[in-house]
Amino acid sequence: MSPNTTSGTATNEAYARYLEALLAGDRQRCRREFEAWLAAGTDLRTLYQDFIQRSLYEVGELWERGRVSVATEHLATAITESLLSLVYPRLFNQPHVGRTAVVTCTANEYHQIGGKMVADLFELNGWRGYFLGASTPACDLLHLIEEKRPDVVALSVTVYFGMEGLLRTAAEIRSQFPTVPILVGGQAFRWGGRERAEQIGGVQYLPSLTELESWMQSHSPHAT
Numbered sequence: 001m002s003p004n005t006t007s008g009t010a011t012n013e014a015y016a017r018y019l020e021a022l023l024a025g026d027r028q029r030c031r032r033e034f035e036a037w038l039a040a041g042t043d044l045r046t047l048y049q050d051f052i053q054r055s056l057y058e059v060g061e062l063w064e065r066g067r068v069s070v071a072t073e074h075l076a077t078a079i080t081e082s083l084l085s086l087v088y089p090r091l092f093n094q095p096h097v098g099r100t101a102v103v104t105c106t107a108n109e110y111h112q113i114g115g116k117m118v119a120d121l122f123e124l125n126g127w128r129g130y131f132l133g134a135s136t137p138a139c140d141l142l143h144l145i146e147e148k149r150p151d152v153v154a155l156s157v158t159v160y161f162g163m164e165g166l167l168r169t170a171a172e173i174r175s176q177f178p179t180v181p182i183l184v185g186g187q188a189f190r191w192g193g194r195e196r197a198e199q200i201g202g203v204q205y206l207p208s209l210t211e212l213e214s215w216m217q218s219h220s221p222h223a224t
Contacts, residue, residue: 011050019055023068025075027082034083044087044124048117049209052080056113057187060158080113087120097126097220100150104132104141106165111158114186118154121209125216127151138169142176150180151219154212157186163193170200178202183215 014033021029037047056076063073103119105112112134122129130148132141145153153173157166170182182203189197194205206212 015051015054018051019058022055022059022076022079023062023072025072025079027079030079031083031086034086038086044090045121045209045213047087048121052084052113052117053209056080060187077111077113081116084113084116084120091120091123094124094126096128099127099152099216099220100130100148101127101152101154102130102132102141102145102148102150103154103156104136105134105156105158106141106162106169107135107137108165109157109159109162110134112156114158115154115156117209118156118185118212121213122154122216125213125220127216127220138172141169142172145173145177145180152181152183153177154183154185157184157188157193160188160191160193163188163196167193167196167200170197170203174200174202181219183212185212 014037018030018033021033034047034051037051059068059073059076062068063070101119101122103115103122105115115133116131119129119131130144130150132144141153155166155170157163166184166188170184173180173182178201180202182200183206184197184203185206189205189207197203197205204215206215
């Protein structure tokens with residue numbers, strides 16, 4: 001079947017092939033599946049959420065249950081990150097809407113793919129996304145916010161032990177920049193933390209890329 005078919009069976013079969021290749025560390029097979037979906041014109045939001053995010057969450061859960069090794073998890077992450085570069089020609093030809101976002105992973109959070117996807121989605125929607133990468137010290141983040149004066153700051157956390165760092169960083173941002181919206185998200189929130197994060201004024205948890213995009217659209221200049 002064609003990769004862009006609306007059949008859920010075909011989608012699941014394609015995902016299963018991709019996940020099998022990812023767990024095997026087979027970069028070429030992963031790339032073939034990924035490129036097939038790109039060539040078929042698959043929406044990037046769908047690709048990110050239904051393939052990239054879904055597969056990394058599943059690999060992470062397998063690692064937590066002791067079903068795969070740390071090496072396998074790291075290899076899957078490295079392969080995924082290499083594939084994301086294939087979508088960039090689609091991202092950077094979008095007309096800008098005059099909004100900016102600073103996106104980062106907080107200190108001691110070394111899983112950066114979630115943050116990269118968030119920054120990419122901002123770009124896809126015409127925002128200028130400044131992505132700082134993994135384990136960004138709070139002092140450097142605050143300096144960049146002062147310099148860029150973004151319309152929003154997005155913080156990503158993948159591993160739950162990084163939650164305290166995210167909460168501290170969010171509180172520091174709020175203290176120094178009382179009005180900038182702060183969005184938080186990532187796999188770590190599946191184990192809690194939302195209520196504590198949203199107790200910090202102006203912090204909003206978004207559980208999916210779909211909800212993130214809805215937020216962006218409602219905060220774009222054309223929004224009513």
